[in-house]
Amino acid sequence: MNRLILKYGYPITVAILAVLAWVTYRIFTTGGSDHATFIVVAVLVWGIGTFLFLYLWPMMTYSAFKRAIVRYGFDGSPIPINTMYAVPRLASPAEPNSSLLGTGTDNLLYIGGWLDLAKGPLVLHVPDMGDRYYSVQFTDPSDGTNFAYVGKRTTGTEVGDYLVCGPGWQGKVAQGMSQIISPHHSVLVMGRVLVESDSDLATAYALAKQIQLTPLPQWQPKH
């Protein structure tokens, strides 16, 4: 569906506009209609609706992401809230048309998850990446801003635990743990782990799988 809209956006738009023009023409050529009310209502809905679509677009987009992640995951198996899922294979033309993976790069393994911090903070564990490029991106789904990164650029490639908490959480951060404060309880998390070559895929996947979330009460320091 998405692919059809991307490919045939213009003809679809022209067809819709033609139908609307025909409906409008019929209304205006039919006697006894209240044309002024028709125009006022249409223009009001048009103006207010345009603003609402623009204002709500990020929220609509990311709630679709949430639905996709929680219901279908990346490859058909749902990803429960507050867990991370690593896709075991690289992007390729074999991906189904609906899969976002088909639009990615075949240099990276993708990891994804949706957080709900209302029930308390989570601990993000990352393994020792041994200088390998990786990143974990934290996106605010209300407006699409990336408010934090864990990864080679920002925190290095050593093993680590990061406390991810929602707004207003009051508590003590364990020693040696960095804190990531999310502006809202909902968070979209996207991870990327570099695959050096075909023969490196298994190693990269083993590392990607270790990027995991644990609710704070169940978390035990591993090192």
Place this chain on the structure above:
Amino acid sequence: MAHILITLNNAHVVQAIIIGAVLAFLTANVIMNAVMKAMTTTVNGWSITLKCGQPGNSLLQKAACARILPAVNGVQEAAYWTTTVDNAGRALNGQHTYILHFTAGQIPPNAAFWSLTLTDVAGYMVKNPIDRSSVGSRSGLVPNADNSIDIYLQHVAPAGHEPNWLPVPAGNFKLMLRAYLPGRAVLDGTYHVPPIMKVQ
């Protein structure tokens, strides 16, 4: 009550709401595309936007980014260039052959990796005989004697240059160049990707 219903019916209010809503949807999309265009820099046919995902974007910029590049990396993490045209602005099409020539030192500066991925115009990878959808820093490209790099974009294998071949589909296609952990020249806008040259 009946009077109101008759008035609504005579004024075709339901149709007016549907028409207004559809126009609002289309207008919002036109605005988001225009805003994205304003946020995008295009040099040599390659387009890049540096602002998506960053803090401090306006309502319109946030909408445009969510529409066109949802959940994209900030540019400090990764830079993405796309093109659908050659050096003369003609649509890239698999009936022609093209070369992307990086002079020595002209590959996108980066501290992680770079790659050039070929997709259909909607952005999805395309099946091809050698199962190769991208070339880049980790694909074993063979440089020329002067350390420049030629990437061959064509339907049939370039004799003697197979490692530098990116197979193209029969119809129109799109290219995306990625540089992860891009260098300063990318972030400050001084780096430019060379154009896709059509081979005559």
